[in-house]
Amino acid sequence: MAAILLPVIYLILLLLLTKSQAIPKVEQWMSATATYTKETDGSISTEGACxxxxxxxxxxxxxxxxxxxxxxxxxxxxxxxxxxxxxxHILWCLQGSPSVILTATDFCPPNYGLSSDYGGWCNFPKEHFEMSEAAFAEIAEKRADIVPVQYRRVKCDRRGGIRFSLSGSAHFFQVLISNVGLDGEVVAVKVKGSKTGWIPMARNWGQNWHCNINLTGQPLSFEVTASTGKTVSSYSVAPPNWQFGGTYEGKQFK
Known part of the structure; x- marks a missing residue:
């Protein structure tokens, strides 16, 4: 009897383990600080480090x-x-601790001439967010210089497909990847012309990726990999007569 029950018990344990692994991991809340930068329309609208x-x-x-x-x-x-x-922070935090979802678009540089507790908010290894005035006002009183916050990574809810903005020259091809869903973080990009195979691209800066290949006159396809390991391929995103300075839309992560 015991010999019959043993395989059954192993099977049940295996099923339970498989089910637990299928449940997505919930990101834990982490501690950081936040300030805001003043803009005329209450938002960050200039080009950032991404x-x-x-x-x-x-x-x-x-x-x-x-x-x-x-x-x-x-x-x-x-x-x-x-x-x-x-x-x-009973004085500065809004009642009920409402949350806001932000996209990483810029770099907050350190200022080692100031203490990390007073002015040098972005000094290493501090974890800090510099927000727009309008977004900051949704979680805290604007009179505050700096507030303690909790943060966690969440899925990016995007409208439309991934956008590919092309720049460079005949021998230096660069693409800016934006409007990325899923976790929003791109870790690898490949490009393919009608006369080439898949060509790995290198990160130039931010979410600008490049390769030293002449791709003019060819329809372009892109393969984008997120930090989760998922990959989405968009075929013939840009037509054969694409132009530098143009933006083309591909598929989106699901």
Whole structure:
């Protein structure tokens, strides 16, 4: 009898283990700080260290943030989405600790001439978010200089497909990757012309990727890999007569 039950028990344990592994891991809340930068329209609209240009046109708008060195990770985190809430400050945090979801679009540089506790908010290894005034006002009183926050990575909810903005020259091809869903963080890009195979691209800066190949006159396909390991391929995104300065839309992560 015991010999019959033993395989059954092993099977049940295996099924339970498989089910537990299938459940997505919930990101834990982490501690950081946040400040805001003043802009005329209450948002961050200038080009940041990720290369997105006008952040309203890039669809990030006021829900953009500059990250300290620890979080920016040399530009790899560009495009990632974070949920923030103000905590543990009865004077500055809004009642109920409402949260806001931000996209990493810029780098908050360190200022080692100031203490990390007073002015040098982005000094390594501090974890800090520089928000727009409008987004900051959704979680805290604007009278505050700096507030304690909790943050966690969340899925990016994007409208439309991934956008590919082309720049460079005949012998230097560069593409800016934006409007990325899923976790928003791109770790690898490949490009393919009608006369080539898949060509790996190198990160130039932020979410700008490049290769030294002449791709003019060829329809272009792109393969984008997120930090989760998922890959999405968009075929013939740009037509044969594509132009530098043009932006083309491909598939989106599901």
């Amino acid at each position: 290369g997105y240009g006008d952040l309203h046109k890039a669809s990030y708008g006021k829900y953009s943030a500059g990250l300290s060195t620890m979080l920016f990770n040399k530009g790899s985190t560009c495009g990632a989405c974070f949920e923030l809430r103000c905590v543990n």
